[in-house]
């Protein structure tokens with residue numbers, strides 16, 4: 001089969017890596033891809049807003065299935081566009097993509113279906129928002145309604161700050177958002193839970209824990225994700241059952257009732273408090289870097305899984321995840337998530353040996369004259385699969401020592417909560 005993956009991050013490189021292992025794969029195209037995907041797929045440059053351009057590439061390359069990695073083209077309706085032109089595509093349609101594209105849509109869906117989530121108000125004017133803030137006090141969470149590349153959420157500890165952040169959103173700081181969501185602050189520990197969904201059924205696709213803050217010990221500004229591990233230490237059988245029955249199944253049923261059954265990967269960002277799950281957010285795709293750690297554990301042929309899903313035969317397919325632990329540490333450009341330098345050479349990558357247990361997935365990189373150069377804030381994902389998280393981490397840190405990049409930095413403490421909670425560090 002000929003497949004095309006849309007996107008250019010570590011998530012897309014990890015997806016390409018798994019597809020490339022399939023015996024059924026004939027041709028793999030990545031639009032636009034990065035220096036990592038270039039070694040296993042044909043990279044073709046195209047603006048992800050240009051659906052017509054993407055369609056032309058897909059026709060020219062005789063692509064059987066298109067897999068969409070990032071949220072923006074999904075929210076913009078790429079699935080609808082391609083399906084209208086008889087292209088098979090894996091991902092939710094524009095309507096269903098509102099689960100991530102509009103926090104107001106997601107919160108209203110929760111309310112109508114009794115899905116546990118933080119109490120909230122949705123506002124399009126400052127006076128009403130201010131009243132809500134004063135009535136509810138702090139801490140309070142202020143969110144932009146639309147996509148904001150991970151920058152649209154602020155946890156505010158003062159009324160002043162909450163009002164300022166609300167004003168910024170209502171004054172159009174994020175072009176995608178005219179509304180502000182004010183939310184009750186939830187205590188607990190976060191868990192990322194993934195499923196793959198077709199029109200008839202859904203299957204568990206792994207759990208993970210991301211590290212969003214830039215600094216060690218989870219301090220500093222939010223980022224797209226500085227590192228992750230899988231599986232999450234929080235997921236027990238009873239919690240799993242609650243997540244399915246109280247959150248996921250009511251959501252999938254609601255989407256069916258809207259006439260837009262969900263299809264594709266679905267990522268629930270959950271807060272776990274006293275063994276009860278609360279939905280913080282939905283993402284309509286795999287997480288990045290969570291995808292990388294789940295792909296390290298995936299034992300089933302990814303192409304078969306996606307092919308089954310496209311044919312609505314998911315219930316017949318088995319999804320096997322290795323019981324070992326996987327971790328990724330993201331090597332970033334100094335200055336990220338603020339300003340950072342681009343086009344800086346990353347040396348000695350060829351000294352790193354990769355195998356089933358150790359992989360580097362590229363994110364913001366490109367190749368020029370046989371050199372690997374940086375092009376983004378999150379640049380490389382160093383991944384390892386091992387019997388314990390401690391071993392996975394030390395393997396990654398060894399790999400990082402071999403890479404010579406003066407303009408890079410990373411967090412050495414990924415997985416610290418899981419490791420600290422376990423006296424023997426045996427996890």
Ligand code: AMP
Nearest residue numbers: 118141153183184185186187269280281
């Ligand atoms: P979101 O983009 O909605 O996932 O929010 C980004 C991050 O903000 C989440 O991963 C949480 O760490 C935090 N967060 C969002 N909403 C809440 C909430 N209601 N209570 C506590 N933390 C939250």
Ligand code: GLY
Nearest residue numbers: 224225287288289
């Ligand atoms: N790592 C968080 C996300 O992909 O949304």
